[in-house]
Amino acid sequence: MNNDIFNIRKKLHTPDGEFGYYSLAELSKQGYDIEKMPFSIRILLENALRNYDDFAVTRENIETILHWKPEASDKDIPFKPARVLMQDFTGVPAVVDIASLRAEVARKGKDPEGINPMIPVDLVIDHSVQVDYFGTEYAYQGNMEKEYTRNRERYQFLKWAQQSFRNFSVVPPGMGICHQVNLEYLSKAVIERDGDIFPDTLVGTDSHTPMVNGIGVVAWGVGGIEAEAAILGQPIYFIMPEVIGLRLSGKLPPGSTATDMVLTIAQLLRNYGVVGKFVEVFGPGLDNLSVPDRATIGNMSPEFGCTVTYFPIDHKTLEYMRQTNRTEKQIKLVEEYCKANMLWREGSESIEYTHVLELDLSTVEPTVAGPKRPQDRISLKDFKPAFINMLHKSFGRTYLEPEEQLVRWAAEGGDAEPDGYIPPMPPETTIEEKEEKGGMKVVSVTVGQEQFMLSDGAVVVAAITSCTNTSNPYVMVGAGLVARKAREFGLDVKPWVKTSLAPGSKVVTDYLEKASLLDDLEAMKFHVVGYGCTSCIGNSGPLPAHIAKAVEEHDLVVASVLSGNRNFEARIHPQIKMNFLMSPMLVVAYAIAGRVDIDLINDPISYDPNMQPVYLKDIWPEDDEIHQTLQAILSPQQFADNYGSIFDGNQIWRDLDIPAEKVYEWDDTSTYIKEAPFFKDLPDQPLPAEDIRNAHALLVLGDSITTDHISPAGAFSELSAAGQYLVNRGVARPDFNSYGSRRGNDEVMVRGTFANVRIRNKLAEKEGGYTRFLPTGEEMTVYDAAAKYRESNIPLVVLAGKEYGSGSSRDWAAKGTFLLGIKAVIAESYERIHRSNLVGMGVLPLQYSGTDAEKLGLTGEETFSISGIADDLVPHKVVEVSATGKDGKHITFKAVVRLDSRIEIEYYRHGGILQYVLRQFLHKS
Incomplete structure (x- = not known):
């Protein structure tokens, strides 16, 4: 079949050879208004043109992008990234899932080696080092040794994956943070593959992937679920985005830094509201920002709430590539291709944006x-x-001036002369006793x-x-x-x-x-x-x-x-x-x-x-x-020296023993690595979608519930549900490690879901991961309550406010939600990645239609039924929710099904995106 449906494929002749590419300039000659398109949309367009197959990427998809308007649209578009970036916290569960797919394929008598990454995947181990030692010369060595002691099993598993899977590389511990390694080394800006050239694009299993937007790479964070689908050849589908232009002028004044700038931009963009949108930076101020300055801004895209904060390629990009030891051949290829294909920023463009926000950099102050x-x-x-x-408003405490603090300190047993370890104040300060209630x-x-x-x-x-x-x-x-x-x-x-x-x-x-x-x-x-x-x-x-x-x-x-x-x-x-x-x-x-x-x-x-x-x-x-x-x-030599051996690792890494089998041998005694439960004995066909009947609320939550609230990454106590699981498996408290390090074990992670010590569930008196088991009124951990509901075959829902699921692209926030038996979340609004992850796990995201729980008078103690799911499910369908209180009072309201595209309906119908991919593979093989 002819993939070049617009007849725009051209050849770029360079001193290093001839390369094929899809020409946006040729498309412009056909009357399409490419010049007014944001650069980020041009890259999405090139991506769709190059990957057109009339199945996963259709002509309608291409036409949607071609006719991009500032107001965007509600149509979904596909994106097939050139590569995927992972870190170990999110990478381990992704690799566990892919290894589990292999195991299920083998059980069904098919060839497990058919399950492989179809595009390059780089995993950088950077999230596991913990600061146990500090303030000493041996801190680095001590922390590194503890890291290997705690995570040896995980690292052996990742090293096995590197040997077992094609297109999969691992940067060992102690080499750098994935986004900085991506910026300084992995990113090419333009990729040459099989004689073709095209923009470097990627998705990453960490929300700060947009850091490489600073070097002109369209990239964003996705959940591990979406990343796994991309790895296995599936496009990522999302709604045609609005593009907010951020016009920068001036330059940073003395005393202000790129950090002050990015925190100022975070406030500006959050106040406007850019969740789910693209942001593209332009204006004369760009000429005063280096790539590291730009990357500082791109990095915090998830803090802004946007998908990307894109910086088009220009002379500053090439300057940085030289500084970081990219080859002159690569730099020349980037310049020639971008200039030939309407992807080079001159600074005089007349691009139409959805809305333009402005910031004069000279107004940025220390922040x-x-x-x-x-x-x-x-x-x-x-x-x-x-x-x-804050001290008074949040904690009810009255501030004491330094001399008053010293009085209270003395009353607590402090010496009269505290050797200067007091709040800064002149040495001649007179101290008068004063007691503040x-x-x-x-x-x-x-x-x-x-x-x-x-x-x-x-x-x-x-x-x-x-x-x-x-x-x-x-x-x-x-x-x-x-x-x-x-x-x-x-x-x-x-x-x-x-x-x-x-x-x-x-x-x-x-x-x-x-x-x-x-x-x-x-x-x-x-x-x-x-x-x-x-x-x-x-x-x-x-x-x-x-x-x-x-x-x-x-x-x-x-x-x-x-x-x-x-x-x-x-x-x-x-x-x-x-x-x-x-x-x-x-x-x-x-x-x-x-x-x-x-x-x-x-x-x-x-x-x-x-x-x-x-x-x-x-x-x-x-x-x-x-x-x-x-x-x-x-100097470029520093980058050459440090990245020349980045995949080698230290002696501990090189000495790790790994199995040779292509299907991983799961160890039932492991508390780190366990076969994922999502694919075992998967039916050949998905079950029909069903309405949700007589569900109870497991949690009633407020605004700004982050993925950290839903699935914390840090340490946990032996009193928690996860801690009790490990204690019962013979794991001592000092060996717990963290939730993040144990994401390869669903038993730990489901017990850690909604277990953040600061989460506030309106159904519980205690702060932390607690709820009430509504049939008896007993207060217990969220996990224990979910288990009791499961025994009674009672489906569960979660009620939430605005910006549900903000923060990290944490797939376990959705996986844990699914494993607890939660069938739907009803929220006022969602952060982009978490909504997508819920869909990817077969959990239905619903959005209040013009109301909220408080206006409706919902307490969460009602019984919920949701009708309209089983029949004619379409994107953004409005369904009816009926809530019945203990007194028999009925509250009925409308909710929007946040399945935003036809493919998301397919994912939901199959019980998740990977179940969909697995069935597709099994039917073809």
């Missing part, structure tokens, strides 16, 4: 965000009063011969981590210079602060060492603890025992300061109630201050050994100093 959402921006100058307000908690902590004051607002974790900022040499060198100047003043971090430096790649360590700045950071106790996500994924590790005890016993409201992208409740550490995002430079500053209740603009950050005040301005580097340092230390 932090928190305490629990990335979009909650606070100007640095307003941070102290904002903290005081409901005032801040202030306690005395003694460690050996050292005593200090710990109170609400104390910084107990200061982490320079996350691909968001560690990919940006400007802010990393800036952090090193802040440390150097603080060191010159004789300053140090406070003794209650757990410090960590987790670079996104070894290149960062190289250039910090070359500038002698690593010594300065280590002098401030920011030693390298590993190369991974650490705090962003909940792997901050335990607080020192004396700090943890003080916080727990006195219910202190302590804080973390992070250069990351995530600060959701309980994500960083379950004992830390306030978490603030900021630049690496400010992380160092707040580690020195030891508190967040300080006006860094006007008050001393600390005092030198002579009790002379030192201010932030005294240790803050000038822009010229940072740029001069960067010019002296950055």
Whole structure:
């Protein structure tokens, strides 16, 4: 069949050969208005043209993209990425699923080796390193050894997959964060394959995949479920997106960083509302942003809520590719292809966007965000009063000024002379006793011969981590210079602060060492603890025992300061109630201050050994100093040296023994790796869709329920349902590891679903993963209640508010929902990825039609029936929900079925996307 239905296939002649491509310029000559299309839509169009087969990608699909309008449409379009990126937390369950598909294929007498990735897959092990050791020279080695001890079985499984599957590569632990490795090494901008050239595109099983939007690659995060389908040759279908133009002008003023810029943009885009939309950046301000600056913005697309934040390819892209040791052949190919195919940004384009938002970069000021959402921006100058307000509003505590805190500290047993470990104040301060009812908690902590004051607002974790900022040499060198100047003043971090430096790649360590700045950071106790996500994924590790005890016993409201992208409740550490995002430079500053209740603009950050005040301005580097340092230390050779052996791993990795069989031998005693239960004995044909009758609500939730609330990634206690499962299997508490590390075992993960210690279920009195078993009124864990409902064959629903499922692209948030027996979720709105994942697991997402639970008077104690599912199910069908209270009162309302396309209806009908793929494979083979 002729795939070139518009007759636009052309040849690009280069000094290195002749390549075929699908020409958007030729399409433009046929009268289609390509020039007005956003660049990101042009790439979707090229993708559909190249993958046209009149089955998965139809002419109607292509016409939908060709006729893109600013108001978009409700039609679905296909996307077949060129490759897939995974990290180990989300990658392990994906590989478990693919290995489980092989097992089912073998049971049905078919060839299991037919199940293979059909496009290249790169998995980077970066989410498992935990900060157990810090502030010492041996921190990195100690954490690495513990990582292998905890995760050996998982790593053996991934190494088996690398040997067993075609098109599958693994970057071993300790090499870098997947998004930074993707930006600095894996991304090509333009791909040559089998004599054809086309834009580099991908999806990733981590929501921060859009980081590579900064280098001109259309990419976004998907759940592992969608990624697995893409790996197995299925297009990803989604609604034709609106494209919001973000026009940047001006340049960042001295003292402001790319971090301040991205937090400002997060607030701007969240306030407008870009969930499910594309954002494309344009304007003269782009010429003042390097690729790392652009990648800092692209990285936080999930925090904005959008699918991508795309930066078209231009001269800055080529400049970065040279800096990072891409070959001149590749760079020339990118330039020639993009210029020939209408994918090169000149800056003079007249593109029509759905809406244009504007930001003058010269207005960006030093910024932090928190305490629990990335979009909650606070100007640095307003941070102290904002903290005081939060402390009172959220925790009912009255702020005490430093001298008042000292009085309370003394009353708690503190020495009269606390050796400077007090909130910054002049040494001649007169202290008068004053008692505030409901005032801040202030306690005395003694460690050996050292005593200090710990109170609400104390910084107990200061982490320079996350691909968001560690990919940006400007802010990393800036952090090193802040440390150097603080060191010159004789300053140090406070003794209650757990410090960590987790670079996104070894290149960062190289250039910090070359500038002698690593010594300065280590002098401030920011030693390298590993190369991974650490705090962003909940792997901050335990607080020192004396700090943890003080916080727990006195219910202190302590804080973390992070250069990351995530600060959701309980994500960083379950004992830390306030978490603030900021630049690496400010992380160092707040580690020195030891508190967040300080006006860094006007008050001393600390005092030198002579009790002379030192201010932030005294240790803050000038822009010229940072740029001069960067010019002296950055070179392509550093990238060549570090990425030349990236797949080799250390000796521990090389020594891992793996089985040779192509069908994985499952170990029934394993608590890490277990065959997925979704495909065993799959019927040849799907069962008919059915209406939901007499369901009970398992949870009634509010707004902004994140995938962390639904499926936490961090540590868990032995009292939790997951903890009890492991204890009963003979696993000791120190060996629990984390939820994220155990995503290859459904028994652990289903017990961890809705088990976040901060989730608030309106059906339960207790905070955390609890609910009421409605037939008896007994309060118990969500898992135990779901098990009792299953015994009684009672289907379950979840009621929720706005932005349900925001945050990480976490497939277990949907898998766990399915395994608990939840048939439908009824919410006011959904975050894009989680809605798609629910569909991919056969769970029905419903959306209130012009109302909500509160307006309807729903308590969640009703019995729910949903009709209209069994007959004539179409995208966005309106169905009727009937809720019957204990008193017999009926509440009837309409809900929209959030199956957004015909293919999603097929996935739902088959019980999930992978069940659909498996049946397709079995019918063909």
